[in-house]
Every structure is written in C-alpha cells, then in structure tokens.
Amino acid sequence: MQQFMTSLYNLITAWQPFIWIIAVIVLVGDGIMIMLPFQDVKDKGKRALPGVVIGVGIALGAVVIAKEISGAFAF
Numbered sequence: 001m002q003q004f005m006t007s008l009y010n011l012i013t014a015w016q017p018f019i020w021i022i023a024v025i026v027l028v029g030d031g032i033m034i035m036l037p038f039q040d041v042k043d044k045g046k047r048a049l050p051g052v053v054i055g056v057g058i059a060l061g062a063v064v065i066a067k068e069i070s071g072a073f074a075f
Contacts, residue, residue, distance in 0.1 A: 005073040012067050019063055023056040 030052045033045030 001073065005070045009067065009070040012063060012070065016063050016067075019059055023060060026052055027056060 030045050030049055033041050034049070036042060036045075
C-alpha cells in the first residue's frame with residue numbers, strides 16, 4: 001500500500017504544473033473570447049465563464065486533495 005501511495009503522490013506531483021498551465025490557458029482563452037468585439041463570441045464566453053471557473057477549481061482542488069490524501073498514507 002505504501003508503494004502505491006508513493007507512486008500516486010509522485011504522479012500527482014509530476015502532473016501538477018501541467019494542470020496549472022492548462023487552467024491558465026483555459027481562463028485566458030475565455031477572457032479573450034469575452035474581449036473580442038463579436039457579440040456572439042462574447043456571449044458564448046460569458047456563458048462559459050461559470051463552467052470554466054468551476055472546472056478549474058475542481059481540477060486544481062482535486063490535485064491538492066489527492067496530494068494530501070496520498071501524503072497522509074505515508075507510513
């Protein structure tokens with residue numbers, strides 16, 4: 001069990017920077033959609049914003065929670 005949790009912790013630690021990068025890219029992309037002068041694109045960006053923010057929060061929160069859980073199992 002300890003080896004599994006260590007492997008899980010190492011995997012999460014390795015992927016965490018990529019998850020941050022993807023989250024920033026998605027938020028910047030939605031911000032660009034809102035800034036564009038086309039009303040239909042602006043409306044789509046505004047409609048997508050709550051889902052994007054919630055999704056980014058879930059993804060980043062899952063990383064932190066999984067890291068804490070796998071760190072708690074260290075014997």
